[in-house]
Amino acid sequence: MNAVEIKQLTKIYGSSYALRDFTLTIEAGRVYGLIGPNGAGKTTAMSILATLLAPDGGTAVVGGHDVIKEAAAVRRLIGYMPDFFGVYDGLKATEYLDFYAAAYRIPISKRPQLCQDLLELVNLSDKADSYVDLLSRGMKQRLAMARCLVHDPAVLILDEPASGLDPRARAEMKEVIRQLRRMNKTILISSHILPELAEMCDNIAILEQGRLVANGTVEEVTAARQGVRVLKVDVAEKLPELLEYVRHKTGVVNLDGDAGWARISFAGNKTEQGQLLREIMDQGFSVLEFAEVKGNLEDAFMAVTGEVEV
Numbered sequence: 208m209n210a211v212e213i214k215q216l217t218k219i220y221g222s223s224y225a226l227r228d229f230t231l232t233i234e235a236g237r238v239y240g241l242i243g244p245n246g247a248g249k250t251t252a253m254s255i256l257a258t259l260l261a262p263d264g265g266t267a268v269v270g271g272h273d274v275i276k277e278a279a280a281v282r283r284l285i286g287y288m289p290d291f292f293g294v295y296d297g298l299k300a301t302e303y304l305d306f307y308a309a310a311y312r313i314p315i316s317k318r319p320q321l322c323q324d325l326l327e328l329v330n331l332s333d334k335a336d337s338y339v340d341l342l343s344r345g346m347k348q349r350l351a352m353a354r355c356l357v358h359d360p361a362v363l364i365l366d367e368p369a370s371g372l373d374p375r376a377r378a379e380m381k382e383v384i385r386q387l388r389r390m391n392k393t394i395l396i397s398s399h400i401l402p403e404l405a406e407m408c409d410n411i412a413i414l415e416q417g418r419l420v421a422n423g424t425v426e427e428v429t430a431a432r433q434g435v436r437v438l439k440v441d442v443a444e445k446l447p448e449l450l451e452y453v454r455h456k457t458g459v460v461n462l463d464g465d466a467g468w469a470r471i472s473f474a475g476n477k478t479e480q481g482q483l484l485r486e487i488m489d490q491g492f493s494v495l496e497f498a499e500v501k502g503n504l505e506d507a508f509m510a511v512t513g514e515v516e517v
């Protein structure tokens with residue numbers, strides 16, 4: 208059974224696409240990672256699934272319910288942890304969870320046990336009587352996770368739950384997610400960091416500028432990305448024409464000219480790389496530099512996450 212079915216989802220702000228024909232199916236019980244650089248559309252997609260934002264096109268169905276036509280039914284099914292959230296001053300951790308349990312109309316007699324169980328699940332039992340504004344960031348994130356579980360949702364939508372956490376807090380967050388997976392929740396979780404999600408997800412979808420550019424099991428997606436290198440091609444003139452020319456070349460998986468030169472993520476081998484240079488020169492482009500960009504974390508990230516349609 209599919210827990211989430213997203214079809215050709217599109218969201219436009221002004222003249223730019225935050226999401227463009229985004230299609231994704233998530234089987235029940237799966238942990239799905241959504242990866243992409245800043246502005247790729249992760250939060251937009253998750254906000255639409257959480258019924259907080261209306262798409263401009265396409266459909267999204269959660270547990271058989273359309274997010275627009277049956278928003279109330281979808282909200283009962285999902286637990287949503289946004290990338291930014293507030294905690295209330297002057298409330299203790301238990302009171303905080305109790306407040307949300309009340310909002311979900313959990314009977315008052317069941318709430319003390321529920322709050323205790325949730326705090327245990329996120330490993331915060333010893334903070335039950337601590338004020339939430341005094342908790343560390345990692346603890347607040349885990350408390351927010353507990354909050355989105357009060358109504359025992361089948362589907363969890365977690366927007367960068369590990370962002371800003373130190374390694375120990377990340378490890379603790381991962382352990383909570385593993386535990387939720389054992390409870391058979393369907394989880395969609397976003398991150399900038401591919402290796403981080405690769406460890407805990409069954410499947411990975413990669414978004415780039417609103418488009419789905421890779422989708423599959425962790426093994427499939429990471430294998431497809433091995434051997435991608437970033438090439439710097441600097442031309443004396445006609446950069447837009449160069450970008451247009453190489454866009455459809457075999458092996459070109461990502462492309463941008465923001466730095467004033469063509470940054471090409473290239474999946475071919477060295478021979479094919481040489482062939483690409485020859486073809487560019489044969490087209491009459493005056494090449495000032497053609498080099499592999501090495502040792503830059505940002506470029507490595509772009510190579511891993513980037514892809515254009517070829």
Ligand SMILES: Nc1ncnc2c1ncn2[C@@H]1O[C@H](COP(=O)(O)OP(=O)(O)OP(=O)(O)O)[C@@H](O)[C@H]1O
Binds near residue numbers: 245251252
């Ligand atoms: N309310 C808005 N008004 C205008 N543009 C917006 C709005 N919300 C998002 N965008 C734009 O939509 C695109 C997708 O943004 P989104 O927040 O979904 O990306 P993201 O992948 O979650 O990024 P990040 O990793 O930085 O959170 C971006 O170009 C962003 O600037």
